[in-house]
Amino acid sequence: MAKLVATEEEVMLADAARGFLDEAAPVAHLRGLRDAGETHDAALWKSMADMGWAGILAPESAGGSDMGHAAACVLAGEMGKTLVSSPFISTAVIAATALRQVADDRANAALARIASGEVTYALAIDEGAKFNPDATQMEARREGNGFRLNGSKGFVVDGGHADRLLVLARTGDALTLFDLPADRVGITRQAKSMIDNRDAATVSFAEVEATGEDVLGQVDDAMTVLKPAIEAGQAALAAEMAGVAAGAFGMTVEYLKERKQFGVPIGAFQALQHRAAHLWCECEVTASAILNAGRKLDETPENASLAVSLAKARATDTAQLAVQEGVQMHGGIGMTDAFDMGFYMKRARVGAEWLGDYGYHANIIAQARGF
Amino acid sequence: MSETSEKLSTFQAELRAWLEENCPREMRDGRNDETTICWGGKNWNFTSEAQRTWLKRCVTKGYTVPTWPVEYGGAGLSRDEEKVFHAEMGRINARYPLQSFGIWMLGPALLHFGTHEQKLHYLPPIARGEVRWCQGYSEPGAGSDLANVQSKCEDKGDHWLVNGQKIWTSYADKADWIFALVRTDKDAPKHKGISFVLINMETEGVSTRPIKLISGVSPFCETFFDDVKFPKEQVVGTINRGWDVAKYLLTHEREMISAAGGSMGTGRPLGAVIADCETGATDPVLRSDAMRAEVDTLAVELTLERYKDQAEAGGSVGDASAMLKYMGTELNKRRLELLMAAGGSDALEWDDGRAPNWLRTKANSIEGGTSEVMLSILSKRVLGLPG
Numbered sequence: 001m002a003k004l005v006a007t008e009e010e011v012m013l014a015d016a017a018r019g020f021l022d023e024a025a026p027v028a029h030l031r032g033l034r035d036a037g038e039t040h041d042a043a044l045w046k047s048m049a050d051m052g053w054a055g056i057l058a059p060e061s062a063g064g065s066d067m068g069h070a071a072a073c074v075l076a077g078e079m080g081k082t083l084v085s086s087p088f089i090s091t092a093v094i095a096a097t098a099l100r101q102v103a104d105d106r107a108n109a110a111l112a113r114i115a116s117g118e119v120t121y122a123l124a125i126d127e128g129a130k131f132n133p134d135a136t137q138m139e140a141r142r143e144g145n146g147f148r149l150n151g152s153k154g155f156v157v158d159g160g161h162a163d164r165l166l167v168l169a170r171t172g173d174a175l176t177l178f179d180l181p182a183d184r185v186g187i188t189r190q191a192k193s194m195i196d197n198r199d200a201a202t203v204s205f206a207e208v209e210a211t212g213e214d215v216l217g218q219v220d221d222a223m224t225v226l227k228p229a230i231e232a233g234q235a236a237l238a239a240e241m242a243g244v245a246a247g248a249f250g251m252t253v254e255y256l257k258e259r260k261q262f263g264v265p266i267g268a269f270q271a272l273q274h275r276a277a278h279l280w281c282e283c284e285v286t287a288s289a290i291l292n293a294g295r296k297l298d299e300t301p302e303n304a305s306l307a308v309s310l311a312k313a314r315a316t317d318t319a320q321l322a323v324q325e326g327v328q329m330h331g332g333i334g335m336t337d338a339f340d341m342g343f344y345m346k347r348a349r350v351g352a353e354w355l356g357d358y359g360y361h362a363n364i365i366a367q368a369r370g371f
Numbered sequence: 372m373s374e375t376s377e378k379l380s381t382f383q384a385e386l387r388a389w390l391e392e393n394c395p396r397e398m399r400d401g402r403n404d405e406t407t408i409c410w411g412g413k414n415w416n417f418t419s420e421a422q423r424t425w426l427k428r429c430v431t432k433g434y435t436v437p438t439w440p441v442e443y444g445g446a447g448l449s450r451d452e453e454k455v456f457h458a459e460m461g462r463i464n465a466r467y468p469l470q471s472f473g474i475w476m477l478g479p480a481l482l483h484f485g486t487h488e489q490k491l492h493y494l495p496p497i498a499r500g501e502v503r504w505c506q507g508y509s510e511p512g513a514g515s516d517l518a519n520v521q522s523k524c525e526d527k528g529d530h531w532l533v534n535g536q537k538i539w540t541s542y543a544d545k546a547d548w549i550f551a552l553v554r555t556d557k558d559a560p561k562h563k564g565i566s567f568v569l570i571n572m573e574t575e576g577v578s579t580r581p582i583k584l585i586s587g588v589s590p591f592c593e594t595f596f597d598d599v600k601f602p603k604e605q606v607v608g609t610i611n612r613g614w615d616v617a618k619y620l621l622t623h624e625r626e627m628i629s630a631a632g633g634s635m636g637t638g639r640p641l642g643a644v645i646a647d648c649e650t651g652a653t654d655p656v657l658r659s660d661a662m663r664a665e666v667d668t669l670a671v672e673l674t675l676e677r678y679k680d681q682a683e684a685g686g687s688v689g690d691a692s693a694m695l696k697y698m699g700t701e702l703n704k705r706r707l708e709l710l711m712a713a714g715g716s717d718a719l720e721w722d723d724g725r726a727p728n729w730l731r732t733k734a735n736s737i738e739g740g741t742s743e744v745m746l747s748i749l750s751k752r753v754l755g756l757p758g
Contacts, residue, residue: 004677005684253754268758273750280749281694288673306669314670362662369665371642371658 049117070294073239080243095121098229122162159201174220401464412503444498473497507551567613586730
């Protein structure tokens with residue numbers, strides 16, 4: 001396996017991303033969207049696409065850079081540090097990975113539209129309050145040569161603005177994945193007001209018509225296409241959460257150096273030093289799991305489940321710890337809306353739930369490890 | 372396939388065949404705990420014929436110290452080959468043929484600071500398991516404040532003369548030689564007057580006394596130096612700069628202690644062990660705690676890998692090894708608590724064998740620098756916090 005050390009290319013990508021994001025999307029950008037009642041910045045996504053980020057997993061034949069999952073995790077991590085609001089994971093990671101499992105001209109054309117920034121996607125999968133694809137109830141009833149979709153999907157991340165939806169539905173005893181335009185007749189979207197001010201929607205389907213052309217992969221075999229896509233998304237989300245932890249941690253350490261009480265910087269107190277050092281340790285250990293997941297997805301994608309779940313479980317935990325310690329060590333100011341730490345806390349909570357919480361991933365690990 | 376990966380898979384195939392042929396069945400139980408370790412040394416009593424055979428065979432291949440250069444008794448393996456070596460050993464649950472402070476600590480220090488003559492003289496006997504070393508660092512007044520060592524070492528022209536007391540010297544009563552920190556300049560600032568010296572335990576004036584621990588065993592001793600004379604060349608590195616050697620070596624010790632986590636590395640996953648126990652299979656709370664410990668174990672192991680990769684790529688690990696020591700030992704304590712809980716009352720009997728291992732782990736976060744010292748190192752040197 002490639003080394004668990006960032007390559008020169010990955011370091012350069014991270015530096016370039018940081019430079020761009022500090023300018024174009026600091027935390028103040030998210031605050032601006034929130035204050036304006038918006039959840040999506042189309043111009044920001046366009047700039048990211050122009051930099052090649054939307055096509056990071058698309059093949060060069062579709063105008064992508066095909067840099068791989070470890071690189072996508074690098075970008076997601078940098079976005080996490082300043083809570084960048086974009087459909088990167090839904091579109092550039094999940095949808096692109098799903099489309100790459102289907103090697104035909106239509107899929108390649110769709111990848112080209114992703115890479116150019118022309119089209120965004122959302123994954124419509126959850127039906128209950130917890131991530132559980134196996135429990136999908138929404139029905140795609142066979143009718144003539146096609147299907148009729150009926151049901152509802154909740155917590156469709158980026159679903160309020162996405163141009164297209166990847167929809168998981170039951171076809172008899174099996175599951176089938178559909179790739180539908182979000183404006184198809186019978187689809188209604190209801191934007192949700194989320195704690196992290198990111199785009200999420202409830203999407204309802206009433207006798208929505210779909211043909212064989214709308215099926216991604218094979219009928220009755222959603223998982224061949226969807227499983228790699230979900231795992232890619234989970235790894236990128238884990239990387240984003242590690243970035244959230246790093247962002248919150250960085251602010252906290254700076255504050256420990258600046259804030260004075262009893263005539264000294266509070267970072268001189270051993271009680272806080274040890275908590276901060278412990279948090280740093282947790283961040284370091286999680287960083288290893290993230291790097292490993294990216295490498296595994298690039299090298300042995302058919303055998304990456306354990307590595308991906310390890311990354312998501314660890315990142316979920318670490319981000320939770322970082323934001324909780326962040327607020328506590330900032331004291332009262334950490335509780336104020338005017339200060340950014342609260343944004344980190346809310347994003348960490350949402351990231352913990354999306355694509356499987358700690359328990360979901362710990363169970364996958366436990367099974368793999370003989371529990 | 373590239374040339375390197377081809378070479379690597381040839382190595383793997385050969386190693387696998389060699390292990391299959393040469394590792395005795397009895398040495399394939401994956402046990403690397405206090406009671407099964409082969410420490411070597413002049414007075415070593417092999418616990419079985421298989422243990423003797425396994426050591427002998429590994430010595431011929433340099434597999435007791437796989438990464439050391441061949442001329443010093445190793446196999447000269449690259450980092451990639453070392454990974455393969457550990458994976459193949461793990462595949463058949465092979466015990467390590469030899470473990471010792473010579474391998475873990477003195478060896479790396481000599482490889483880095485020793486003269487060519489010192490390396491040729493001291494390393495091969497370590498690799499062959501013929502000389503067993505112990506570490507003389509702590510003193511009654513120098514625990515967490517290690518640089519406060521007071522054992523007095525005087526230059527007597529043609530020899531050194533040392534007087535003082537060491538404590539927590541692991542297995543000093545069984546060791547052939549000791550590497551120790553002694554004060555060679557009492558007037559210099561405390562970090563600048565220490566030297567790193569090598570003393571034969573049979574020298575007149577050296578005596579040891581075991582300390583009985585809560586686990587019932589006595590892995591640690593008090594060691595006394597009363598007018599001990601030893602040759603001038605038995606100093607590693609520069610005189611009065613022993614702290615540099617000690618710091619370098621502590622890095623290795625910390626990595627070693629953090630990696631020595633019972634079944635971490637080659638052994639069975641925690642879950643499989645717990646599932647064997649009656650309680651573990653039925654208790655959802657224990658299962659959940661064990662799952663968390665397993666998640667953390669896997670991630671800490673990856674971090675150890677990452678740091679090794681980083682070191683090999685030329686990046687410095689430095690003070691961050693304090694992180695591995697802290698996380699590894701705290702995790703190990705958690706794991707052994709879980710194994711005790713899974714064992715229920717069965718694990719409470721001395722004969723069962725779990726209790727001594729469990730109690731032993733409590734020292735992991737004290738020896739080689741306490742968890743609190745590790746956190747202080749990190750907060751000051753890595754995070755740059757004041758004070």
